[in-house]
Amino acid sequence: MDPAAVPPEPAPSTGGEPALSTGAVARRLGVSPTTLRSWERRYAIGPARREDGRHRRWTPGDIARLEEMCRLTARGVPPSEAARAALGAATAARAADRAAAVTPGGPGALPLGEVRPEARGLARAAVRLDAPAVAHLLEAALAECGVVTAWEEVIAPTLHAVGRKWASAGERYIEVEHLLSWQVCAALHRVRPAPERPDTPPVLLACVPGELHSLPIEALAVALGERGLPVRMFGAALPAEALCDAVRRTGPRAAVLWSQSRATADRALVRSVAGIEWGLRGARGRPALLLAGPGWDGRNREPRTERLFGLRSGLAVIEALAAGPAAGPGPGARPGTAAGRAAPAACGS
Known part of the structure; x- marks a missing residue:
């Protein structure tokens, strides 16, 4: 036998x-x-x-x-x-x-609700400020689950629980949030990307000017890299002029703009980026402009843009755009097109 x-x-x-x-x-x-x-x-x-x-x-x-x-x-x-x-x-x-018990015991417990055991362990380590344990647990979750599942089912629930605890406890637990955020960022950066797909225009990722909360869009960047899609990541608080120059210079298939709060959601900037074109007359291209983050909530959609709401669905949208023609969506893009399918999309934290 x-x-x-x-x-x-x-x-x-x-x-x-x-x-x-x-x-x-x-x-x-x-x-x-x-x-x-x-x-x-x-x-x-x-x-x-x-x-x-x-x-x-x-x-x-x-x-x-x-x-x-x-x-x-x-x-x-x-x-x-x-x-x-x-x-x-x-x-x-x-x-x-x-x-x-449903959550780790004690008055310092984080309000996690029903989550995976890995999220409970991560929360315990974060509250103890046990950086080596946090790093180990993040590395294990990313290796075992992949970036998308680890983000949606382990990392994001713990980050949200820290935020809720901070909001209900005054100035306490800020140190927990800072330590956890730093360790999440470091763990994401340790994930090795797959070789880039040849002849595929990049996806440009940036936070709008004044926006410093970049972790969700960093998770999107790593998840795209895991799939071999070329990424140009510009991180937090990219100035408006630099953002427009980057779009012109890279000619991206899609540009994702992250805004965490309504105070940073600049609609005039969106209109400027949506109007950028490049290439020869008669064969010009423009990016599919995708708006991610809660800062865009409750506002009318700008022409030639689509909203993004979740990491997993957003990856499917961007992969569909990468497989389509190089030009981004024009005015009046309809459902069923690559641009129309972007409505229930990416990178919500």
Whole structure:
């Protein structure tokens, strides 16, 4: 019999719940696997049982103790004292209750709602300001899920939860948002793009003048690069004149303008960019102009533009534009054309 055809032995379980691997527990709690192994070695807060020749498997009771350890260390308790408290029977019972809660326990919990376990782990690590764990969890999510799923189901929900917590807690948690945003940016920049598709005009991405919130459009840039589409990314707060010059010089298939707030959504700039043309008389081209971000909400659509609303659908729109003729949409583009299909599109955070 082919050994590869033999199904793997199921992991041991306790009380009907499967025991988890160290990596799965690390993602759930928002710590690195190295940290878990260090806690086990130094403070004997490891799996209650481990069979010879098997990897560590963590039962719900083991995870409950780790939950308490994370909660106490996040409050500033030294790890040695936190481990002693977590190993106490009464404290472990309280931690088991917290392990089943919808959000990470404690007054510093982020309002996540129903999300993937990876998002819970990321939130825990961010609240603790555990930068190495945040970096590890982001790298794992991007590698395992891909840019689009990692952004929509892990990164964006956590960023939104930090924003809601900040809004409800005065000036607190700004440091959490800054640390998480920096680590997300760094993790996205570590994703290697695929080779660019030959003979394909680029997609130009930029924030409008005065707009400093660029993470969602950075995610779009990385997702396009993952698919081999040429990208020219200009980042935050590109001056109007520089934006127009960049459009003329690159001749992009599409130009995406990001605005986070209505204060930065410059309609006059949109009209200027929409009117840019290049090339020889009789064969001129212009970009498909795509407006992304909540700053454009509640406003009438400008001629020769389309709104973008979500990363996954936006990628489909831009890929459809990349596969079509080089010229962008003209006035009165109809549904069913490449421009008309851009309505439910890209890069909302």
